[in-house]
Amino acid sequence: MGSLQIHQELVTEAVGKKMCELCPFHAISYDGKKLEITAGCRMCRLCVKNGIPGVITFEETKEQTLDKTKWQGITVFVEQEEGRIHPVSYELLGKAKELSQSCPQQVLAVVIGYGMGEKVKDLISYGADKIYYYEHFELEEFDPGLYTNILQQFIEEVHPSVFMFGATIKGRSLAPRAAARFGTGLTADCTSLLVKDNTDLVQIRPAFGGNIMAQIVTPGARPQFCTVRYKVFDAAAENREAEGEVVYKKLSEMSLRREIRVKRKIRKPDEIDISEAQIIVAVGRGVKDTQGLKMAKELADMLHAQLACTRPLVEKGWFDARRQIGLSGRTVKPKLLITLGISGSVQFAAGMKGAERIIAVNSDKNAAVFDIAHYGFVGDLYEVVPGLLRLIKGEG
Amino acid sequence: MKILVCIKQVPGTNKVEVDEKTGVLKRNSADAKMNPFDLFAIEQALKIREQCGGSVEVLSMGPAQAEEVLKEAIWMGADRGTLLCDRRFAGADVAATSYTISQGIRKIGTFDLIICGKQTTDGDTAQVGPELAELLGMNHVCNVQDIVETGEKSITVLENQETCLRELEIPFPCLITVEKDANTPRLPSIKRAMEKKSGEITWLGMDDLFDTDAGHYGLEGSPTQVERIFPPTTNNDRIIFEGSSEEICVRMYEILSEEKFV
Numbered sequence: 001m002g003s004l005q006i007h008q009e010l011v012t013e014a015v016g017k018k019m020c021e022l023c024p025f026h027a028i029s030y031d032g033k034k035l036e037i038t039a040g041c042r043m044c045r046l047c048v049k050n051g052i053p054g055v056i057t058f059e060e061t062k063e064q065t066l067d068k069t070k071w072q073g074i075t076v077f078v079e080q081e082e083g084r085i086h087p088v089s090y091e092l093l094g095k096a097k098e099l100s101q102s103c104p105q106q107v108l109a110v111v112i113g114y115g116m117g118e119k120v121k122d123l124i125s126y127g128a129d130k131i132y133y134y135e136h137f138e139l140e141e142f143d144p145g146l147y148t149n150i151l152q153q154f155i156e157e158v159h160p161s162v163f164m165f166g167a168t169i170k171g172r173s174l175a176p177r178a179a180a181r182f183g184t185g186l187t188a189d190c191t192s193l194l195v196k197d198n199t200d201l202v203q204i205r206p207a208f209g210g211n212i213m214a215q216i217v218t219p220g221a222r223p224q225f226c227t228v229r230y231k232v233f234d235a236a237a238e239n240r241e242a243e244g245e246v247v248y249k250k251l252s253e254m255s256l257r258r259e260i261r262v263k264r265k266i267r268k269p270d271e272i273d274i275s276e277a278q279i280i281v282a283v284g285r286g287v288k289d290t291q292g293l294k295m296a297k298e299l300a301d302m303l304h305a306q307l308a309c310t311r312p313l314v315e316k317g318w319f320d321a322r323r324q325i326g327l328s329g330r331t332v333k334p335k336l337l338i339t340l341g342i343s344g345s346v347q348f349a350a351g352m353k354g355a356e357r358i359i360a361v362n363s364d365k366n367a368a369v370f371d372i373a374h375y376g377f378v379g380d381l382y383e384v385v386p387g388l389l390r391l392i393k394g395e396g
Numbered sequence: 397m398k399i400l401v402c403i404k405q406v407p408g409t410n411k412v413e414v415d416e417k418t419g420v421l422k423r424n425s426a427d428a429k430m431n432p433f434d435l436f437a438i439e440q441a442l443k444i445r446e447q448c449g450g451s452v453e454v455l456s457m458g459p460a461q462a463e464e465v466l467k468e469a470i471w472m473g474a475d476r477g478t479l480l481c482d483r484r485f486a487g488a489d490v491a492a493t494s495y496t497i498s499q500g501i502r503k504i505g506t507f508d509l510i511i512c513g514k515q516t517t518d519g520d521t522a523q524v525g526p527e528l529a530e531l532l533g534m535n536h537v538c539n540v541q542d543i544v545e546t547g548e549k550s551i552t553v554l555e556n557q558e559t560c561l562r563e564l565e566i567p568f569p570c571l572i573t574v575e576k577d578a579n580t581p582r583l584p585s586i587k588r589a590m591e592k593k594s595g596e597i598t599w600l601g602m603d604d605l606f607d608t609d610a611g612h613y614g615l616e617g618s619p620t621q622v623e624r625i626f627p628p629t630t631n632n633d634r635i636i637f638e639g640s641s642e643e644i645c646v647r648m649y650e651i652l653s654e655e656k657f658v
Contacts, residue, residue: 003484003616027459027486040459043487043615044625081559142557144526145535169558173538176523179491180530185619186490188521202623212625221619231656259535263552263563279657303657336657357655359648365638375651376636379644387645392658 002060004037004048010055011035019051068199071222073160074099075108077151078123078131079170081142083116088166090126090235092228095193096164097127097236103195106130108160112150114140124244127236131246132158138256144173146258151178153255160223161199167227179225185218186225191232201226231278231335272306272322279305280334282325282352285312286341286362286381293318295385296340302392308332310348326351340381344369361385397450397546399441400507402497402528403434403469405462406518430465433513435581436574440543441511442473443579448546451475453504457485457497466597471584475596478504482601487615490519494527496613499605501532504598509551510571514539522573529571536571537564541578 011019016030027040028047035055047056074096079086089109096107109128111120114137123131134150151174155163163178165171167189179186191213192204200217201224207214218224274280281300287293300307309319311326325332327347333354340361342348349372352358360373361381370376377384408427441452454469456462457480466477480500488496501507510529515522522538529536537555544552544563552565556575566572602613610616637647652658 003610003614037483037486038459039481039483039485040461041483041486081557141562144538148530169539169556172522173526173536176490176494176526177530177536179523180494180527183491183619186523186527187620188490188523203620207625212627214625215623216620217623218620234656259567260537261565263565266561266563268560303652336652336655359651361644361648365636370634370636374634375648376634377644377648378636378638379641383641384644384648387641388648391645391649392652 002058004041004043004045005057005059006035006037007055007057008034010052015052015055019047019055022047022051066220066222068161068222071159071161071199073106073108073158074162074195075110075158075160075164075223076128077163077165077171077174078109078111079166079168080111080113080116081170082140083113083119085116085119085123086166086168086170086230087235088168088171088228088230089123091230091233092164092166093123093127094236095228095233096162099162099193099195100129103197103199105161105195105199108132108158110134110151110154112139112147114138121246124242124246125238125240127242129244131244132249133246134249134251136251136256138258139251141262142170142174143258143260144177145260146256147174148177148181149255150251152181153249155182155223162195162201163223163225164193165225165227167229171227175225175227182221182223184221184223184225185216186227187216187218188227190226190228193226193228200224272320274306274308274323274325275330275332277306277308277332277334279303279336280308280325280332280355281305281338281340282308282310282342283313283340284310284342284348286343287313288341292341292382295382295389298389299338299340299385299392302389303336303338305336305338310342310345339369339373340385342369343367344372397444397448397509398505398507399444399450399452399509399511400501400504401434401437401441401452401454401469401474402510402512402525403438403454403456403465404431404513404516404518405429405456405458405465406431406516428461428464430468431513431516431518433515433517433574433576434465434469435513436576436578437511437513438469438472438474439579439581440540440574441509442582444509444543444546445473450508453477453507455497455500455504456480457493457500463597463599467589468584470596471586471589472582473585473588477597479597479599480601481599482613484602484610484616485614487618488613489618489620490521490523490527491619492613492615492617494524494531495617497524497528498531499607500600501528503600503605506569508568510534510569512571512573514573514575525571525573532569532571534569534571535566536573537566538573540572540574 076092078089106129109131111133165175187203190203194202203216337355358373359375360369361377365378454474455478512525539556540553541556542554550567555562
């Protein structure tokens with residue numbers, strides 16, 4: 001920690017102008033006499049690193065007083081909805097187990113819910129050394145304030161070093177609330193995690209829209225909070241031999257006062273919304289008949305994907321317009337997009353450029369889609385798709 | 397009913413270019429704009445005011461130019477604005493940002509309802525809202541899709557969860573973050589732009605706040621630190637594969653397995 005200091009005695013007109021130009025956030029101003037840093041400063045410190053030496057310096061101020069050895073344990077918040085554990089929790093346990101091997105600490109799990117029975121104990125098979133189960137019927141339904149009270153009780157008793165949450169709707173609501181209560185840091189959407197020897201968690205995440213990675217640490221505060229999106233890490237393989245224990249925590253009625261009342265719950269219908277889909281199989285004019293559509297649908301089902309299409313197939317009346325990708329349709333940003341028989345018009349590309357991974361199958365090797373796809377396969381989709389389906393089903 | 401909407405100015409595009417050789421951030425010439433998610437928060441607040449009366453204030457934290465988004469909110473219909481602007485707020489992470497905003501709110505008054513957009517397009521973390529609620533000692537609900545009923549002492553909202561919608565009744569004071577597309581934001585009114593004077597926006601620096609310890613703000617007050625930034629290892633090579641249908645199937649299956657889709 002520290003702050004930027006300007007050494008005005010070194011500032012000449014040329015120096016002032018150069019320093020102003022250097023700042024990517026336009027946060028340095030020079031009025032002909034005085035160099036100033038404005039509120040637009042992001043503390044990127046490029047002016048220190050790349051500026052004229054000595055004009056702006058970074059002065060360290062704070063000394064560390066935290067005793068890190070008193071904070072031990074890599075903790076995973078295990079998320080549940082109606083007693084069903086969210087799969088991201090197993091992935092976090094897998095990562096926690098991995099981290100615990102590089103820096104010897106226990107893997108702890110916190111479960112808040114009601115009537116979860118064996119599912120809590122099963123977490124041992126997925127890497128948890130010790131599970132704290134806070135069970136009460138008042139805790140069945142998620143409430144960020146109420147759950148934070150429970151996490152506070154846990155943190156004050158156990159002093160964990162790391163606290164990991166899924167970057168889910170619930171995790172994104174609970175983790176910041178709990179982090180704020182302890183005045184500690186929280187890093188969202190980490191894509192890579194490591195632990196240093198001094199138990200500092202190295203958190204790497206995309207910043208500024210994804211074309212820069214930032215490496216972030218929380219050196220002076222504990223616990224170190226972070227969230228990780230679903231499907232970023234791998235769950236550990238189930239190990240029935242693993243040993244661990246479940247600590248059942250009894251709670252007083254007092255600590256369970258719920259202020260937000262759940263009036264009713266409405267199960268979501270399976271609506272068509274390709275723009276939110278994580279995986280999409282999209283078809284174009286290369287799909288010529290109902291047999292082709294059937295294959296594509298089967299592939300989509302196998303991958304838990306949404307089926308989408310290009311404009312011509314909507315015009316043919318084969319698809320609802322809500323499934324169309326492109327300028328005149330929806331914009332999608334899935335983790336995976338498989339295009340089948342799509343040539344890749346500019347209009348289509350505009351609606352899917354944000355996809356993280358694009359796999360294209362087309363019989364024309366000059367198709368524009370191969371300029372956008374990460375993996376392009378030149379082939380006949382009527383042969384490729386059935387073959388791929390056989391492999392996925394394990395019949396290959 | 398006193399409502400506060402927290403808004404932010406974000407870059408016109410969320411991509412920042414990096415010079416591959418030097419690793420230096422390149423200047424972003426695109427214009428700054430209101431965080432698109434905040435428009436839905438403002439609209440929600442104005443709708444509640446139309447129904448129940450009261451006032452809608454807006455608050456932002458950022459450089460001097462961020463005053464523009466406050467103006468825009470006032471032209472949409474907000475009554476007043478506050479800008480938290482101080483060089484000592486620079487470099488704030490989520491915790492320090494939330495703390496600064498909470499101090500600003502304590503300074504300007506008490507509110508029955510605070511509304512935030514679900515997230516920003518530049519930070520993308522969706523964390524400031526809940527942290528702010530905790531610091532102000534209020535209940536919060538994220539991902540609000542609709543307001544069902546606004547009562548005297550509580551508000552009933554529809555919360556969007558992964559597998560279900562929940563109708564929740566929250567007592568005042570409270571904070572909600574609203575979903576994108578929860579409503580249709582109105583456009584700024586030219587008439588309001590003409591008649592309103594800039595006096596309706598108050599600027600607050602650190603010295604105006606109750607807590608004037610610089611160690612609690614900006615980089616100093618941030619528990620997280622960026623150790624370094626680096627370009628991601630991108631694989632821009634496009635791989636085109638030609639072969640027999642069997643070979644294609646096998647290679648495709650390998651890719652899907654490697655990336656955990658099957």
